[in-house]
Amino acid sequence: MFWLFRMPEPAAKVTVMSNSSIPDIVIGRLPIYLRALNHMIQEGKEYTSSHELGGRLGISSAQIRKDLSHFGEFGKQGTGYNLAYLSEQIRHILHVDHQWPVAVVGVGDLGHAIAHYRGFASRGFRVACLFDNNSDVIGEKIAGLSVLPMEQMSTEIQRQGVQVAMIAVPAEAAQLVANQLVQAGVKAILNYAPITLAVPPGVHVQYIDPVVHLQRMTYYLKP
Amino acid sequence: MFWLFRMPEPAAKVTVMSNSSIPDIVIGRLPIYLRALNHMIQEGKEYTSSHELGGRLGISSAQIRKDLSHFGEFGKQGTGYNLAYLSEQIRHILHVDHQWPVAVVGVGDLGHAIAHYRGFASRGFRVACLFDNNSDVIGEKIAGLSVLPMEQMSTEIQRQGVQVAMIAVPAEAAQLVANQLVQAGVKAILNYAPITLAVPPGVHVQYIDPVVHLQRMTYYLKP
DNA sequence: TAGATTGTTAATCGATTAACAATC
């Protein structure tokens, strides 16, 4: 991807092309914008402004406009943004304008909750397979899916072309599972185990550890 | 809290006091450091260095040293950091050197998983009460706790002095629940509902929305 | 001692914001 910058007057002959990628921190805000936009749509609204959106999210309007400007022009002066259009555009940017099949590894309480969660489909994801190493749950049907043994993981992930996985196993097993997922071709891992994973370049990892979030807040509280 | 800065030579007479608070982004990394330090302790290690810690976490050693320097001097030249000591210090800084009672609102699949999670106790938290508005689950015993009706929430939170809560209700109910929690005196909310909450100043909110994390990764993937 | 590593400074790098011409 490249960008064309306007040259200062008097116009130089060269055109500066930058392959500089979009900051990850900007990418990280797009899902938040998208969530809020869809929320507004459900409220029956048709348009919003960077000011209104920023007000809801606690983000400056300038930042929202700047973030969006990395990808194109989506608004109209005086009017703001058409919600349906902007939502569609962001879904396209984030590649969630279709459904990604997701593997879930670990079917304890948390894995169950993930498998049953109804909020994935409308936002670009579909739980496609479940794995566990516990023979008590292998074969069990959860949300219409049979829990498969770990031995079948690689085969099944490759068969379905799964690129995205969620790890919901105990911390002790998480790195091993991550290795197996990477081996199977998974490129994005959402890790619920409270441990930082080591993965090769090109594999993306995000973390969910409720305690990290809680500890971040207790710093500001009086015990 | 204030900080003493070394004056340049020749020494000035005044002592500069700064009330500038520590950046929130620094606070946000401390729980990650703490998690890794405790992991190393469990591996039987006794010391680490900023270089080793940074290597594990994908963070520069300079950043780790800078972050810690906001709070004091915890290491020794040539040796590094004593793990038990640094862990204890960070626990103290984050106020997780004792257990915070936590209220959980919403006892669906996710609320069940949270209530059963064994990972809170060692890291400064204890699920102290569960609430729901569904009469099917009210009265049910989960992890030794009876699920209470929403009507008892405020009273119970105040009775136990709960300052920290987790919201695990559907998105439509989350803002209302947040309002009630704030009314009851809660100062920190971990929100699992996929919605940005509006809360008064002084109330802290953190978010866990797996889809936000997934969407952040799919941007980089080829569909 | 020689090697290692801290804590801190200053420079660099990057992100956010204010401001405004353009224009709907």
Added chain:
DNA sequence: TAGATTGTTAATCGATTAACAATC
């Protein structure tokens, strides 16, 4: 037209990093 709001620029602000004296 008058009012509102975008997209973009340049300035500001803040975070990260490189480098090194101090010292264990």
